[in-house]
Amino acid sequence: MFKVMIVDDNMTNLIMAKKVLEEIYEVVPVNAGKTALEFLRDMPDPPDIILLDIDMPDINGFYVLSEMRNDPRLADVRVIFLTAQDDPTTEVEGYYLGAVDYIKKPYTTALLRKRLDVHVQQIESERKLKRYNENLSNTLKEKVHNIVELEYALVEMFASLMAGRSHMIAGHCERVQKYMDIFMEDIMATGKYAIAESDKEKLVFASKLHDMGKLCMTDRCLADMGDLSLQEKEFNHAHTIIGAEACKKVTEAISKNAFFTYVYNLCRSHHERWDGKGYPDRLMTTDIPLEARILAIVNSYDNFRNHNDGADPLSHIEAVKRLSLWSGTHYDPDLVEIFVSGADKYEHAAD
Structure with a gap:
């Protein structure tokens, strides 16, 4: 099951999102940016996706994302920004920091679910490709190892023949x-x-x-x-x-x-x-x-x-x-x- 963290200081949005997603995802709700960073650093396995509100009273979403990108364990976690702002500059800044998507507030539960499903499918595809590449790499390594063993065996065979001669x-x-x-x-x-x-x-x-x-x-x-x-x-x-x-x-x-x-x-x-x-x-x-x-x-x-x-x-x-x-x-x-x-x-x- 994929793990999704939702970070939003608005309790209504947090409860609604959790209710919609917990049927198919493991949901971790957090109501503050500072708390989210503490959770992320303590979690043995980071979430697959984070729904991150930009405008929060303690530290904003941009700061949370920049801190994540400086942590090797969290650098590759997908972050989708949630925002009520309709400012292209804000959106560009988010993408610059490494966000993968934006969902504008207010959003419908159907839209939230669909956007999240799209990113989960992408993660599944990436992981399948990674496994395929790892299997291919292991197969190639095994074949190379077998070839090297054959080369060495042939050398020793001829060396034995020369010793006999x-x-x-x-x-x-x-x-x-x-x-x-x-x-x-x-x-x-x-x-x-x-x-x-x-x-x-x-x-x-x-x-x-x-x-x-x-x-x-x-x-x-x-x-x-x-x-x-x-x-x-x-x-x-x-x-x-x-x-x-x-x-x-x-x-x-x-x-x-x-x-x-x-x-x-x-x-x-x-x-x-x-x-x-x-x-x-x-x-x-x-x-x-x-x-x-x-x-x-x-x-x-x-x-x-x-x-x-x-x-x-x-x-x-x-x-x-x-x-x-x-x-x-x-x-x-x-x-x-x-x-x-x-x-x-x-x-x-x-x-």
């Missing part, structure tokens, strides 16, 4: 993900790149799949001790395309999905070089997707620190120096600068 590759991908998390924080802290927190989380998790194309490599290519033939090297390079094409099958099957777009770009372009001498597409500078330029640095850092293309692994300091040396040729110089400025964070991050 090569512990070396699986370990590399785990470490790269940790480095990526640190690097993304530092990149976002500069404010130079428009990366949302939600995108950062997707990128970090997607980085774990950058080498999934190596599932199709031979054992010798996976080991890559630096003694591969030219043909084997070409075949090894193909892991970027193999991983990207596998991901492309997913992106073609579902509508726009940022996560799998990131996976695709990371798989395909993490071996591109700033000077255009990388593979597979010989992209250069900012034609290389930002996420791939970011990954290229942490990917190389881990390679330098571990198998290093068959050579002796580099120390942390040596790896950072090589990244600096190759800045502007292999890597985006702005990103290298950010990495180097926070280089100490990476030395033991993957221990």
Whole structure:
């Protein structure tokens, strides 16, 4: 049942209005503006509508409404002014303060009832729309949650497959993900790149799949001790395309999905070089997707620190120096600068 407060210092009007409305509404009659404010502040649930007389001896209706609008609990309560005045200025002032309607005195009981019914119907419609929107929002949140769970499950599935295929590759991908998390924080802290927190989380998790194309490599290519033939090297390079094409099958099957777009770009372009001498597409500078330029640095850092293309692994300091040396040729110089400025964070991050 809707709750209606009637505020009027005229007892005859107050009694008449209460008698007409109490059959279908919960009616709260009040005979003074000051008392109305006290009731409103003490009520656990404010009324749905207030019929508010403007001309009252203690404080007028305008003051009551202005006080209500300053109270977050009462700011959205519908107020209908009751007035014997026939002055357009008064009406404009009421609407300016936030009144939703005016009923001029003297009024008939039929008019009062009908005007109130119209506003109650509007409130019902608004509440139905709000419930619908909340249900829709909850449904969307649930669907998004299910999609995120699926994305994470797919990542873990491929990570498990890579671990079964090569512990070396699986370990590399785990470490790269940790480095990526640190690097993304530092990149976002500069404010130079428009990366949302939600995108950062997707990128970090997607980085774990950058080498999934190596599932199709031979054992010798996976080991890559630096003694591969030219043909084997070409075949090894193909892991970027193999991983990207596998991901492309997913992106073609579902509508726009940022996560799998990131996976695709990371798989395909993490071996591109700033000077255009990388593979597979010989992209250069900012034609290389930002996420791939970011990954290229942490990917190389881990390679330098571990198998290093068959050579002796580099120390942390040596790896950072090589990244600096190759800045502007292999890597985006702005990103290298950010990495180097926070280089100490990476030395033991993957221990």
